[in-house]
Amino acid sequence: xxxxxxxxxxxxxxxxxxxxxxxxxxxxxxxxxxxxxxxxxxxxxxxxxxxxxxxxxxxxxxxxxxxxxxxxxxxxxxxxxxxxxxxxxxxxxxxxxxxxxxxxxxxxxxxxxxxxxxxxxxxxxxxxxxxxxxxxxxxxxxxxxxxxxxxxxxxxxxxxxxxxxxxxxxxxxxxxxxxxxxxxxxxxxxxxxxxxxxxxxxxxxxxxxxxx
Numbered sequence: 697x698x699x700x701x702x703x704x705x706x707x708x709x710x711x712x713x714x715x716x717x718x719x720x721x722x723x724x725x726x727x728x729x730x731x732x733x734x735x736x737x738x739x740x741x742x743x744x745x746x747x748x749x750x751x752x753x754x755x756x757x758x759x760x761x762x763x764x765x766x767x768x769x770x771x772x773x774x775x776x777x778x779x780x781x782x783x784x785x786x787x788x789x790x791x792x793x794x795x796x797x798x799x800x801x802x803x804x805x806x807x808x809x810x811x812x813x814x815x816x817x818x819x820x821x822x823x824x825x826x827x828x829x830x831x832x833x834x835x836x837x838x839x840x841x842x843x844x845x846x847x848x849x850x851x852x853x854x855x856x857x858x859x860x861x862x863x864x865x866x867x868x869x870x871x872x873x874x875x876x877x878x879x880x881x882x883x884x885x886x887x888x889x890x891x892x893x894x895x896x897x898x899x900x901x902x903x904x905x906x907x908x
């Protein structure tokens with residue numbers, strides 16, 4: 697039986713898994729992290745301590761086993777597929793990551809909204825041969841989306857406050873994260889192009905001491 701001693705206030709805090717070369721791969725929970733430690737798949741770990749897991753007692757030494765889980769763990773093996781796809785990777789499009797890409801802002805009126813008041817708008821409408829792709833969709837509040845309807849922004853007399861973009865693999869990992877810790881954000885930031893709109897946003901958050 698495993699006993700969990702938590703170093704953070706929430707059991708659901710995610711651990712960032714990378715390959716041995718430091719390429720970010722995915723978010724995992726503490727159970728998956730412990731399994732990787734137990735199977736000796738963790739090459740090294742860094743970042744802040746999150747959990748201390750206590751197991752059974754050694755029959756000879758009577759010492760209790762203990763696994764300490766850090767916020768970032770590197771697992772053995774290289775992931776060439778991920779590395780090769782970095783420059784051309786196109787993540788799956790869904791509203792949750794779209795809204796987070798745009799910081800829950802309507803890219804027409806510039807106002808911050810709750811998720812339930814946001815929609816996916818196609819800049820070039822589908823009825824005008826627009827595509828359902830990252831570079832043609834933006835976050836829009838219901839009011840602006842209804843006003844725009846099946847028109848282009850120019851036809852509707854509206855203007856975008858930001859240009860839609862396709863997230864890189866590292867950006868998509870960030871967008872999928874929940875309550876990303878400062879050290880995890882700093883690590884991911886190193887893998888995000890400086891020209892990316894997200895780079896400036898995350899760098900500003902780190903500087904201000906706020907977590908995204």
